[in-house]
Each structure stands twice: as structure tokens, then as C-alpha cells.
Amino acid sequence: MKKIVIDPVTRIEGHLRVEVEVDEEGVVQEAYASGQLFRGIETILKGRDPRDAGLLAGRICGVCTNSHFRAAVSAVEDAYSIVPPDNARVVRDLMTMALFIQDHVVHFYHLHSLDFIDVTAALEADASLASEEAKKYSQNPYRNSVAHYTEVLQKLRNFVKAGRLGPFANGYWGHSAYKLTPEQNLIILSHYLEALRFQTEISKAVAIFGGKTPHPQSIVVGGVTSVADMLNPQRVNDYIFVIKEAKEFVDRAYMSDMKLLATAYRDEIKEGLGRAKGNFLSVGGYVFDEKQKLFSGGVIYGYDFSKVEEFDESRISEEVDRAWYDEKGEVCYTDLNDDGTLKTAKSDDKYTWIKAPRYGGEVMESGPLARVLVSYLSGNELIKPFVDEFLDGTNLELIDLTTTIGRNAARAIESVYICEYIFKLVSRLVQNIKYYNTDTWAKYDFEKLPKEAKGRAFLEVPRGVLSHFVSIKEQKIQNYSVIAPTTWNASPKDREGKRGAYEEALIGIKIEDATKPLEVLRVIHSFDPCLACAVHVIDTKGKELSRYKIRTL
Template identity: 75%
Template sequence: MKKVVIDPITRIEGHLRVEVEVDEDGVVQEAYVSGQLFRGIEIILKDRDPRDAGLMAGRICGVCTNSHFRGAITCVEDAYSLKIPKNAEIIRDLIAMALFIQDHVVHFYHLHSLDFVDVTSALSADPKATSKEAHKYAKKPFRNSHSHYEAVIEKLQNFVKAGKLGPFANAYWGHSDYKLTPEQNLIMISHYLEALKFQTNISKAVAIFGAKTPHPQTLVVGGVTSVADMLNPQRLNDYLFIIKEAKDFIERAYLPDAKLLATAYRDEIKVGLGRANGNFLSVGGYEFEGDQRLFCGGVIYNHDFSKIEDFDERKVTEEIDRAWYKGTPEENEVCYTDLNEDGTLKTAKNDDKYSWIKAPRYDGETMETGPLARVLVSYIKENKLIKPFVDEFLQETDLELLDLSSTVGRNVARAIETSYVCEYIFKLVSRMIQNIKYYDTDTWVKFDFNNLQKDTKGRAFLEVPRGVLCHFVKIKDAKIENFSVIAPTTWNATPKNFDSKRGAYEEALIGIKIQDTSKPLEVLKVIHSFDPCLACAVHVIDTNGKELGQYKIKTL
């Protein structure tokens, strides 16, 4: 048995280490996924004013800032039983939905697409044949002129001639796992470059109601402060214009590219490459009309789509058997164990600790969460809002629902969700305009903090771009006594417990064949399909106790 170590896994947020054990044929027999960075945000939150929780929790990650800000604010509101105005909920949703769109597009093109796209192959593409190829996946392909593709090839050639490949450096070009034709590669690279512009524009939509991004400033306990933006027709028009442009890119580039991948990698999809254990978790959310929600909550076990359980928050637990902590999961008391002499993780024994990531469980089982889980749960629950989007994609690509549970399938689910969210946003704005029309302009509920409960606790369960986000707060003497976060990547990248149950990352790697262990592209492809965010998963310390700096804050 040979051990292959990838440290760090690149093109993700944070520090992730993967060790796989392969047999003589290069087939993965066991996998260990390790979060390599400890971040003590929950510890920093202790003894703080609960109203400041969002400002600090938002710093857990530089990508998921709004998600953690909202999670912290929401669980404090739950602790105090505060019901926020409808408009505040809508504005929070508008920020979140714009973030969904941004996150999914950025992940697909800039963090993951180069696992499928061979940039060097695109240099030999025929621009005219490329234009023809693009029409197989879209009626009106995005920027599909011969001259445009010629310009893209010239740009790539200039990278090569300069010897500075920039974002295309240090990859496994020419790897046998790449399956796209030169023309298909050129289509994807063209959209990769266009998505850079897309990323900038969609960020503006987040900032219109969030004041800025990353780290929005308009969310507060009790509602939002962006009432002036809500009442300004120009601000609403600016937001809608950006979303309309985003919708055009999604329908003419992103969705067609997902269809392209589903066609080119059909064999991998059908054998379930990258499939995990089939346990899916969604908490649902985002009110639409009446009892309708953008996403349904529910739990699926072992790919059994014939039955689905309702989500029960009482079944959520978190363990630290094989994570670098001791005591209880809430105490965050570190217990780091050194690596083996050869630099590999200590995993020989069932009680070896090997990750900073804690181990959340639902009713004792590891779960996969994220766009795939949301799409499957919502579809099986007959969500009338999302079902047509799924049916159309499956019909056009001749795929089945089970096929989505794969490496490429996760990307398909993410693209479907992005298209669905884009459609939903316009209806959300219409609802807010209707509220304003009938003189409902409240965005914050007034409360007297001094008269609120001094000892209480709250929780928040949210669906965010990467999956299920849980925030828990315990308040004593009007200050935070304990704060805990279970992020989507914590669910998916969980280490084994004493029960040896693999999490989604580890399970998805079992059985894949690595053609060249010095170039483990196959591993990268599987892991990247989950959109890992390690900053979220492990909440920096100097292990030698070195003083990093002293700061004095002057107060007025």
C-alpha cells in the first residue's frame, strides 16, 4: 500500500491536507482529510456583547462573510425571541441570493474548472469549430464569435510566450484524465476569463444592500440598517440590472458549460465517480409565498430517494474523538499531536487525532451538505419552484437523479441552483416593492437591550452557498458565555470518529483510480467539487507561545 500526500490542496479557501492510501493499481483504499489551520474565532467571541456577534463571526472567513454575519445575528435574535420586519428579511435574502450566485460562479470557473479544462489543448482549437460546438449546449452561446475565440487564443499564447502563466501555472497539463476536445477547452477558458468580470459586477449587487463586500455592515440584531437603499428607486434598479446581466451569463455560459461537462464526462457520472455515502442534509429556508420555501429541509440516507425524513435539530451533535481537541467540543481546548517522523498524519490507530476539523453528526451519521443536498431534498419533496429546473436539465442531458451524486453531478446541481436562485431574486424584489407601496417601510424592530433576558441561548440553521451552517450562542449576564459554529465544510470534511465512519470528502475518494501518483489530478477534482472552505471549518495560534504584538486602543 502506497500513501499519497497532497498538502495543501490548492484553489480553495484555507489549508486542506489530503492523504490517500492506494494499492498497486493506484486505486484509493483509504483516505484522511485534515484541516491544517486552527482559528479561534469562537474563543474571541467569549465575554462579548451579543449585539457584536455578527461583526466578529463575519471574520471567520473572507469569502463567507455575509453567511457568518447573518448566522450570528440570527441566533442572537433567536435567543431574545426577536421577530424582524418582513423587509429586513427580504433585504437579508437579497444579499444572500447575490452571494449564492457569486460564490457558485467563482467556484466553478476559478476554483474548479481547471480540473476539467486543459489550457494547453485550447491553443490548438479551431475558432470556427469552437463556435459550432458551443451551439450544441446553448441556443445563443455567450460571446460566441470567431474573432472572440481568436482573441482568447492570442491571450493564452501571450501568457505562454511571456513565461508567466498566472492563474494557469503549476497545473497537470496533458494529464490523461482530461477529456475535453480543444474546442471544448477553448469554450470553457473563454468563459473562465469572462467570469472574472462577472465576479466584480455581482459583488456590487451584494454591496448595494450590504454597504460593502466582503464584511457587510448593514446587518444588526433586530433587522437591517439599509432602509435608504430600499427606498431609493435607483438603488433597486442598479441591483436588478446587475442580476439581469448575471442571469444572461448563467443561461448562456454557466448552464451550457455544465451540460458540456455532463456530456464529456458521462462515463464518470454513470459509474458514480466521486459519489459519497448518500446521506444528504438540508435545513431548508428562504420564505417565498406562504408555506413555500426556496429550499426544502430534509434528510436522505444511503441514496434512498423513496423516503425522506424531516430535519430535526435535536439530532445534531458534534464530536472530537479524532480532532485535535480535548474536553468537550464547546470548550475548544486544543490537543495537537505531532505528525509521524516522515511528515504524514498519525492515523495508524483508531484513536489517532489528525485534523483541526471537528466531527458533526446527524443522528450518529456523517452527512453531505451543499447544493447537491438541497437540490435532491427539494426535488424529492416536490418543491414546485425548483423541480422544473431539474427536470429540464436531466431531460436535455439524458441523466437520472442519482447521476447528480457524483463529482460532475455536484457541479450540475450547483449550476441548476444558480439559475433557480437568479429567477427567485426578481420575485423577492417585487415583494419588497409591494410592501413599500402599501407604506410598510420598517427594517428594524425596536428593543431595549437592558430589559432583555440576561441568561438565554439561541441557535440558527441556515442554508448558505456551501451548505448547512449552524450557529449556537449561550448568553450569561448579558454577555456571550459560549459560541459555536458548524460550517458546511465541517460537515463534509469531518474526520472519522471512533466509529470509523468516513465523511463525504473521504468517502468520495474511495475507489477512484489515480493514473499517476505524482500528479493526483483525480483527487483534486473530487475534493474541489465540494467547494471546500477551511477557514469556515476550523475556527491563528503560534504553537510556541510567541507574542505576536501588543495593541492599545484609545477610547473617547
């Protein structure tokens, strides 16, 4: 066996190391994903006023800021049984939905697309042929003109001539795993550059109601503070304008690029490259009307698409057998081997700061793919036509989404879906205001709230299932805990040797060149890792932090 080490894995958030063991044919036989940085930001929350939880927890990550902000506030609201007014829920959803769109587009183009597009090959493209090629994947391709593609080619050549390649430096250009034609490379690369402007504009949609982004500040326990923005027709119109522009890009660039990618890499999809265990977890959420939610909750086991089990939060557990903690919760860092590799030779060796969450003892994959599958198979009529349209347009089956490229497709499907229904959320807000429903805060007297309370929040956020748990004593935060989407997906092996989703998805991947492990990066990037969120705190003195009695809805 030969070991290949990738450290650090770049184009992600946080510090991730991946080690794979390959046989003489270069096929991955074993894999280890290691979160390399310990973060204890939750200790900052201890002893604080529960009403400050959102602003502090939002700093867990510089990418997922709104997600942690909202989850923290929701957990405190759950502890005190505070129900925000409808307007507050809609405003929060509008911020979250804009974040979904922003996160998915940035992930594909700026974090993942270079795993599939060869920048050097794009230099050989014919602008006229590229314009014709784009029409195969969209009836109205985004900025599809010979002049535009010629301009992009000139920009690339200027990069090369100046020797300042920026984000295109140090790639595995020319790798045999690249499958796109020069013209296909140019199409997606042109959208890569357009997406730089896109992410600036879509961020404004979050800031309109959030005050700023990242780290918005308008969500408070009981509601939102962005009352003036909500009641100002111009601010609402500004939001609508940004989303309309985003929808143009998502429909005409992002989705068409995903169809192009699915067509070009069809063989890899049909081979099932990048599949994990086939266990998918979604908690659902985002009420669209009185009867429907944007996403459905449920659990799928072992690619069994014939049934979706109901989600039961009491089945969640966490293990630390292979993480750098001991059974008492104390830090138990064991360092690396003398040759700089992870200590993984024995079944009880520890190799990551990330704990191993399990659902009923099973490894789960969380994220856009899980949401799409669970929602679709649960009979969610809102999302079904969007999934069907993609599958019909690419001549793929539902099982094909459970692959590396399928995870990307699920994000694109979600983005198109959200861009369609987000306007109906705006209409709901406008209707409330029209009929003089302008409440944005559930009034309460903090001094009269219970001195002791416990709460939790389960949310679907761009990367998957996010849960926050809070324990309050004497009206101060006693303990706080987070299980983020990447905690689920990047978890290490458990005491039974079950691999986490990252690790399982790498098994069987063939690496053509050990010095350029592009195939490994494709799989890992498809999950959109966020390691800063994944590592959460323990008590270094080995004290019991808290006991939770889980109640089901």
C-alpha cells in the same frame, strides 16, 4: 499500499491536507482529510455585546462573510425572540441570493474548472469549430463568435510567449484524465476569463444593500440599516441591473458549460465517481411566499430517494475522537510522523483540527447537491422544473447528480433557479414600499431584554448547512459555537470508523499518475472546501462551555 500526500490542496479557502492510500493499481483504498490550521476566532466573541456578534462572526472567513454575519445576528434574534420586519428579511435574502450566485460561479470557473479543462489543449483549438460546438449546449451561447474565440486564443498565446502563466501555471496539463476537445476547452476557458469580470459585478449586488463586500455591515439585531438604499428607486434598479447581467451569464455560459461537461464526462458520471455515503442533509429556508420556500428541509439516507425524513436538530452531535482535542475539550495536538505524514496507523490516532459532526450518528453530506435532492424529492414545485430540464437536456438520472460532476451540476441548477426567483423577491420589496410598509427594524429596548438567553440559527448558505449557537449571560456573550458546511463534509472518521464525506468520496478513485493526483483534486474541489469556517473553537482549559436544550420548531 502506497501513500500519496497532497499538502496544501490549493484553489480552496483555508489549509487542507489530503492523504490517500492506493493499491498496486492506483485505486484509493483509504483516505484522510486534515484541516491544518487551528482558528479560535469565536473566543473574540466572549464577553462582547450580543449586538456585535454579526460584525465579529463575519470575520470567521473572508469568503463566507455575509453567511456568518447573518447567522450570528439570527442566533441572537432567536435568543431574544426578536422577529425582524418583512422588509428586513427580504433585504437580507437579496444579499444572500446574490452571494449564492457569486459563490457558485466563482467556485466552478476559478477554483474547479481547471480540473477538467486543459489549457495547453485549448491552444490547438479552431475558433470557428468552437463557435459551432457551443451551439450544441445552448440556443444562444454567451459571447459566441469566431472573433471572440480568436481573441481568447491570442490572450493565451501571449501568456505563454511572455512566460507569465498566472493562474494557469503549474497545472497537470496533458494529464490522461482530461477528456475535452481543444474547442470544448476553449469555450469554457473563455468563460473562465469572463467570470473574472462577472465576480466583480455580482459583488456589487451584495454591496448595494450590505454597505460593502466582503464583510458587509448593514445587518443588525432586529433588522437592517440599509433603509436609504431600500427606499431609493435607483439603488433598487442598480441591484436589478446587476442580477439581470448575472442571469445572462448563468443561463448562457455557466449552465451550458455544465451540460458540456456532463456530456463529455458521461462515462465518469455513470461510473459514480466521487460518490460518498448517500446521506444528505438540508435545513431548507428562504420563504418565497406564505406557502413555499426556495429550499426544502429534510434528510435522505443511503441514496434512498423514496423518502425524505423531517430534519430534527436535536439529532446533531459532534465527536473529537480523531480530531486534535481530548474528551475534555483541551487541545491535544499530536504532530506528524517522522516522515511528515499524518498519524493514522491506529484507530484512535488524531489527524485534523476539524471535529466530526454527525446526524443521528450518521455521516452527512451538506451543500447544493443535498439541497437540490431534498427539495426535489420533497415535491418542491419551484425547483422541480429546473432539475428536470437539466436531466432531460443531458439524458441523465437523478442518481447521476450524486457524483463529482453532479455536485457541480447542482450548483449550476441552483444558480439558474435563484436567478429566476430573485426578481420576485425584489417585487415583494417594491410592493411593501408601494403600500407604505417601510419598516426595517423591530424596535426593542436592549436594557429590558433578558439578562440570560440562548439561541441558535440554522441557515442554508452556498456551501451547505451553517449553524451558529450563542449563550448570553448578564447581557454579554458567554459562549459561542459554529458548525459550518465544511465541518460536515470534511469531518474525520468517528469512533466507529465512519469516514467523512470527503474521505468516503475518494474511496475507489483510480489515480493514473501518483505524481499528478488530478483525480483526487477533482473530488475534493467538488465540495468547495472552506477550511477557515470548518475549524471552530474549544476551551483550552477543559472547562464545560455550555449546555444546550434543543427545541424543535
